[in-house]
Amino acid sequence: MLQEVNTIFQTFGASVVVPIIIFIIALLLRVQPKTAMMSAFYAGVGLTGFTWIITEFTPVVTKIVRQMVDNTGIKLPVVDIGWQAGSLAAFGSTVGLSFFVFGLLAELILFAVGVTKVFLPSNIWNNFGYMIWGTLALYVTHNYWLSLGLEFFMLLYSLALAEIQADRWADYYGIENTTVDALHNIEQVIPAIILDPVWNLLGFNKIKMTPKDFQKKLGVFGEPITMGIILGLIIGILGNLSSLGKISAWGQITKFAIQLAAVMAIFPLVTNVFAKAFIPIATEIDEQKKKQHGENKNSRYDKKRWFLVVDDGVGYGESATLISGIILIPIMVLIAFILPGNKTLPVVDLIAIPYMIESIVAVTRGNILKVIATGIVWFSLGLYSASWLSPVYTAAVAHYGVAIPTGVVLVTSFNLVARPLNALVFAAFISESPVWISLAVIIYLVMLFGLRKYRSQIWGYLNKMAMKNA
Numbered sequence: 001m002l003q004e005v006n007t008i009f010q011t012f013g014a015s016v017v018v019p020i021i022i023f024i025i026a027l028l029l030r031v032q033p034k035t036a037m038m039s040a041f042y043a044g045v046g047l048t049g050f051t052w053i054i055t056e057f058t059p060v061v062t063k064i065v066r067q068m069v070d071n072t073g074i075k076l077p078v079v080d081i082g083w084q085a086g087s088l089a090a091f092g093s094t095v096g097l098s099f100f101v102f103g104l105l106a107e108l109i110l111f112a113v114g115v116t117k118v119f120l121p122s123n124i125w126n127n128f129g130y131m132i133w134g135t136l137a138l139y140v141t142h143n144y145w146l147s148l149g150l151e152f153f154m155l156l157y158s159l160a161l162a163e164i165q166a167d168r169w170a171d172y173y174g175i176e177n178t179t180v181d182a183l184h185n186i187e188q189v190i191p192a193i194i195l196d197p198v199w200n201l202l203g204f205n206k207i208k209m210t211p212k213d214f215q216k217k218l219g220v221f222g223e224p225i226t227m228g229i230i231l232g233l234i235i236g237i238l239g240n241l242s243s244l245g246k247i248s249a250w251g252q253i254t255k256f257a258i259q260l261a262a263v264m265a266i267f268p269l270v271t272n273v274f275a276k277a278f279i280p281i282a283t284e285i286d287e288q289k290k291k292q293h294g295e296n297k298n299s300r301y302d303k304k305r306w307f308l309v310v311d312d313g314v315g316y317g318e319s320a321t322l323i324s325g326i327i328l329i330p331i332m333v334l335i336a337f338i339l340p341g342n343k344t345l346p347v348v349d350l351i352a353i354p355y356m357i358e359s360i361v362a363v364t365r366g367n368i369l370k371v372i373a374t375g376i377v378w379f380s381l382g383l384y385s386a387s388w389l390s391p392v393y394t395a396a397v398a399h400y401g402v403a404i405p406t407g408v409v410l411v412t413s414f415n416l417v418a419r420p421l422n423a424l425v426f427a428a429f430i431s432e433s434p435v436w437i438s439l440a441v442i443i444y445l446v447m448l449f450g451l452r453k454y455r456s457q458i459w460g461y462l463n464k465m466a467m468k469n470a
Helices: 002-012 014-028 033-072 083-092 094-112 121-141 144-173 189-201 211-222 224-238 247-275 279-293 319-338 348-356 358-363 368-399 420-430 434-467
Strands: 078-080 307-309 410-412
Touching: 002 014, 014 033, 014 121, 014 279, 033 224, 033 247, 033 279, 033 319, 033 348, 078 348, 078 368, 083 094, 083 121, 083 368, 094 121, 094 144, 121 144, 121 307, 121 368, 121 420, 144 189, 144 307, 144 358, 144 420, 144 434, 189 358, 189 368, 189 434, 211 224, 211 319, 224 247, 224 319, 247 319, 279 307, 319 348, 319 358, 319 368, 348 358, 348 368, 358 368, 358 434, 368 410, 368 420, 420 434
Parallel strands: 078 410
Antiparallel strands: none
16 A cells, blocks of 8 residues: 555646645635635746756756865765755655655544644654654664654654744744645754854844845845845856856856856745745635634734645745745855765755755744755754765765766765754664663653743743844
8 A cells, every 4th residue: 555655646746746735725714716726826937936946957957066066175074965865765664654655644533632733744744854864864873763663753753843942933924824844854953942142142143134125225236136146156157167267167157157047036926826825725625714713813822823834935035035045055065065074065955955954044034144044054064964874865865866976975965964952862772771761752852841831931931032133
């Protein structure tokens, strides 16, 4: 049965399966069939648009990054080949497929009984983020039930983190009653919250570094397209430092600048299309809340408020998210070289950084300086995680049917594996020690208790901190 489900999903793909789920959810929420149908269509079109843009832009960015690396002459043994290989391996293992089927059922039950106020099945595609960790655990321990337990435990704490950030995410990205919960991106909630007061002590909150501030101060040079041109020229020059005297180099530099500007202009348009898939559902959730509690009910104090999980592509094209992510690309390449003990070279997944920083952007209210600073700290720790896990990741990916590129010894995924929190939980479970596993569970239960008892206070605190930014 598991293989049949996988075959169906792989045959139709996310751009067909996700719209069907959106359509069903909309009907269950009593959205009019016509509106539900259009929501489904917008979801399919949006996902297809994301795929086209990322598919076209990834090779361009990857080529520039490789040239930047070649210019340094430094070689690192672990190469980032992108999240796609990990996704294929996740669907190729029995424990991965088991979670894909039974994890969906668990998500529904957890929502129905109130363990979580986050409805995750609407973004079923990103379940491969849980599946890859179970796949790695199965390869190491050969213990099916332990590996499946790891996947379910990761599901539990990711839902808690998604709910903690939900009010801020929905407010910043402008779609009421929605949040994101991809396991490989949600853990950034933790450094965003912990480091934000530190950055305030350093005065980062008083520095006006948001897209709106750029537009006010710089005029036409602060427009997203112009900033795309400028960032593209800088990154292009860094990738061609050894050949700036050649006309071919400047051809690549100027082409990349235009291509990056195109992404800055087109991605928000696709994002708007994709967002239309969720607006009717989010609106219906809000209308039902008003009928139950009245027009003046503050949603921050509504214990029954729940959130629909959307694909993090919704936030990718937002200006502060995209600008911060692009700036972090050359920064993370540089850090990979100078970080003591690091063995990982981020390459292909660098284009995924805007996905990876959405929680940080939401918590800091689009303060680009804070986003970059937090990203540097957390992703640097992530490089150590990826370096440590590279032998296991390489062996597991090869074992479950994905060919390793010729000439590459060790591989990783910067987006999937460079995850300090997930790596710690993984280490606890593969130790097979009741002490470490129990400690992880206790920490989760404490977090869940705090969330259930003080959710409105947590949201109020995050909103207060967000408003401190200039």
